[in-house]
Amino acid sequence: MIRVGVVGVGMMGQHHARVYSELAKEGKVELVGIADINFERAKEIARRFNTTPYPDYKELAKERLDAVSIVVPTSLHRQVALEFINRSINVLVEKPIADSIENAEAIIQAAEENDIILMxxxxxxxxxxxxxxxxxxxxxxxxxxxxxxxxxxGPMAARIRDVGIIIDLGVHDIDVISYLFGEPVRTVYARAGNVVHPAGVEDHALITLGFEDGSGIVETNWLTPHKTRTLTVVGTGGIAYMDYIExxxxxxxxxxxxxxxxNKREPLRNELEHFIECVEEKKTxxxxxxxxxxxLKVALLAQKSARTGKVMEVE
Structure with a gap:
């Protein structure tokens, strides 16, 4: 049975713990433990989901895990991920993969050197x-x-501390639009700004993505009082309207x-089941x-484009 853990049990991390606990009840995984620097929070979530709390992720990493979800602030992804990867523990790191290209590449290289699954x-x-x-x-x-x-x-999420709207939310649709086009983004141009946040932390953005024969547009902000998550696809044969939430x-x-x-289903459940399947079968x-x-590259270039007013090429 796959032995799993969770590092970071804030708003999103607690849901990783919840889904793993559900999978544990079905005999699909063993939720070995959860770690959080806020140990009182870790103990609370551990009681809720019948597992062991740890105040330090390095202690959890010693527990012969097969896989771990890393759900900590983006700026900490590299240091936490490398701790587990270097112990040959398979890793799911929450998006974005890291806070810089250098840190993302370090995580990828370590995963390849240790022959582990990185998702x-x-x-x-x-x-x-x-x-x-x-x-x-x-x-x-x-x-x-x-x-x-x-x-x-939608409104600002209290959990966000270390990134702006493009990295936190825009990156979702950057990835989905690239996935639907079936090709990488080639160019990016963005306008962004901050209304209620300090300089350098954008809270609204409009991002234009260039593909070989098409375009993508991402509108995102933390200023709208109600949450909207929609996607519109225009093709030569028709148009599709999609609602992520509904x-x-x-x-x-x-x-x-x-x-x-x-067939409606919780996306996180689908995601974690896929991760466990990849660990079990050693598949990409x-x-x-x-x-x-x-x-991440596209999101960072969108931020640069917003600062410079220039169209950026994606290498």
Missing amino acids: VGHIERFNPAVLKLKELIERGELGKLVTISAKRV QRLKLFNDEWVKDAKI PLIDGYAGLHA
Whole structure:
């Protein structure tokens, strides 16, 4: 049985612990322990999900784990991930993979040298609506893709401390749009600013992504009082409207309007089950380190574009 742990049990990390505890009840994993610098928080979550709390992730790393979810602030991803990777423990690190290209590459290199599974937690790839949309695109239901536009807006999340809106939220749709086009982003241009946050921490952005024969647009902010998570895909054969939250997908063409049949399911559950499957079967995850690196590169270039006013080439 796969022995798992979780480092960081804040807003998102507690849900990793919850899903693993559900999988443990089904006999699919053993939740060995959770670690958090806030030990009172760790003890509270450990009691809730029947596992062992640790005040230091290095102590958890000694517990013969097979896999770990790292759900700590982005600036800490490298140091925490390397602790587990260098012990040959398979790692799922929450998106973005790191806070810099250098740190992301260090994580990827260490994973390859230790021959372990490295997965990046781009959760929207496991949203049933996104998976259905990808299936319909590949089947040719929308013809050749022309544009994909995303809106990811809402109030500020109290959990965010160390990154701006592009890295925290925009990176989701950067990854999804690239995935749906089936190719990497080639150019990026962005406008961004800060209304209620300090200089250097953007809280709203509009990002334009260039592909070989199409374009993507990401609108994101922490200023809208209600949460919206939508995606629109325009193709030569039709248009699709998707709602991430409701997991709904509607297709239009010249002849009909129809709703896609979607088996709704928690994306995080899908994601963690995929991670465990990859660990068990030693197979490459849907979101490996290089996919996470590409999304990070584009997000960082979007920030640079917003500062300089220039279109950036993605290498």
